[in-house]
Amino acid sequence: MTTMTGAQSLVKALESVGVEVAFGIPGGQVLPLFDPLFDSSIRHILVRHEQGAAHAAEGYAMATGRVGVCIATSGPGATNLVTGLADAYMDSVPIVAVTGQVPSTAIGTDAFQEADIRGITFPITKHSFLVTRAEDIPQAIAEAFHIASTGRPGPVLVDVTKDALNGTTQWHWPIPIELPGYKPTITPHSRQVAQAARMIAEASRPVLYVGGGLVKAQAAQALAAVVDRAPMPVVTTLMGRGIFPDSHDLNFGMPGMHGTVAAVGALQKADLLIAVGVRFDDRVTGDKATFAPGAKVIHCDIDPAEIGKNRVADLPIVGDAKLMLTDLERHLADLELPDRSEWIEYLANLRRRYPTWAGDKGDGALQPQEVIRRIGQLAPEDTIFVTGVGQHQMWSAHFLPHDQPYRWLTSGGAGTMGYCVPAAMGAKVGCPDTMVWGIDGDGCFQMTNQELTTCALNQIPIKIAVINNQVLGMVRQWQTLFYNERYSNSELHTDRYPDFVKLAEAMGCVGLRATTEEEVDAVLAQAMMINDRPVVVEFVVQKNAMVWPMVPAGTSNEEINYARDMAPTWEEEDL
């Protein structure tokens, strides 16, 4: 046993759980921690805003499958993490946030930079600790990492008072984890899975509805094996894009508010949904009363509370998605499966008749869909794509290749503008040999672009495409459709300020711009060649492009339009 300060034990505990990278900003109450961190093997990246630290931790976690770490001081430092924690909570991203806190004797006195960050984050963390004694620090760190990374992953906050950091303690490790109330169910009940296989064998219009849970469980192979064994249509949610290759004939794309007609049709017409690692989010179901009206539901999730929350499950299965799918494939092998070619052909026909974008040229300026498709075509196969939130995000969901799993980072549940740049930074730190492309909006980019300075200074050469349509595009789209084209506060005037190229250069990046189709390939080729610095490419695109298809908020999926006022006919007239 060695005597050390609480802060030293915190750093040692982080090292002992395997932390290699942390993102953060120091400040008064957390300064004792930054001192031993200076000598640590942990690479601490000094960000420019704590929100960036939290999203970077998320990006790192999503790209590597490991726990991301962010550090902030008390009060405003900690509250700046809130958006990132909320984002990680909604999308089940394993991160640990370490925050400094005023000394335990000052808690409750409204001391300088005191904020009850644990109280503030109760609803948006999987769990949290307030540590007031040096000797409790390693235990809290060990448990925080365990909780963040097991079961349904999520963000965990460890708030440490300054006196705990400055106090002395005896170091001992490993630490037995004592969490009597935390025992996630990992192994699915085999009888339930056998029952699932039988239901699949009996169904005539089954659909595999899969999402982010499969990404967290790294279940791409297990899913592919199930579809090989029992060919049936697959739809992948926004969070699950890439978990099953888009190039596969049985992938009918993304369901939901901006889903493909074929994917939405698949859910609506199915007689059985095999829902795995999804949560029947309102952006997928639309009006719940009319969602998938003819379908029985098998729902598998590692979080029992998701089952039956939004849709009653006929067969609930609690457990890890990979284990469940692996077991399911084994059970399916013993069964006679019916021919589903008619059902598959019905959906393939919908896909042919209602492509997501027909390639219309609009007003002649660059089409954002085309730009995004082109980035996907020219980037290496294993590129990690990260997006902001808005129209460009939906287009990225549709038009990037999505043929490789675990390469798609987006803010789904929270829809956090500002996610792209810092999350891309975190992804690149975690996967330095992989190309990382951020596809961002001109609105989103202006929320967190300062982290490009961090990237430039720390040799984190990410590439950011700013899809500049001069407006808060998604907001404008709703105003066009539902507010009589009254464009209240959605004009960003990004044709005037900022000058994105100059802004990029001012932050130590290469700044490029494309305004015509001919320029697109040239700037992309140039951008892909640069490996020593971050690159920002501004694409000046038309502002009137809209995301289609669309199910208007709160209405039934049956109301889907594939273009303005254009509803699909579910049956071909001459059929």
Place this chain on the structure above:
Amino acid sequence: MSTVITLSVLVQNNPGVLARIAGLFARRGFNIESLSVGPTEREGYSRITLVVDSRDANTAEQITKQLNKLVEVVKITEMEKGQTVRRELILVKVKATASERGDILALVDTFRGKVVDVAADALMIEVTGKFGKIQAFLEMIAPYGIKELVQSGSVALARGSKAITDRSRDKTIRVNR
């Protein structure tokens, strides 16, 4: 239609655990009718008895599952009617003139209550019992004039020899209905 359920929740007695539970109910729009919390036979553990108005069976299930997700919640049992002993306690200060005093004392006796404080023109009475009994007592005593009333939340234990911690070491997860 509303279903009132009683949950007995064993928690690790960490600072903030009650705030977490109250916050969960607020955030998810669940209604707490009564809540009582106190230490148990095990050091470091508290037991919370929650009476919840759960619009329907689905909500009741969600409440249990969401509570179960809290790391400090060790065990939840839904207290079944008929299998449960349930008690509340009231302290009530009733106006009592010399002429009424005898009638009031008779009432207290009938309800097996106790007079715990006596003033010139008032009595403080303690009554424990099931919700219904307490309501009945309050109705009877009201005409004399209630000056002050305080009522505890429900506490409940299952009948029989088993304890909440006996049944299984794991959390009750009622997914496989």
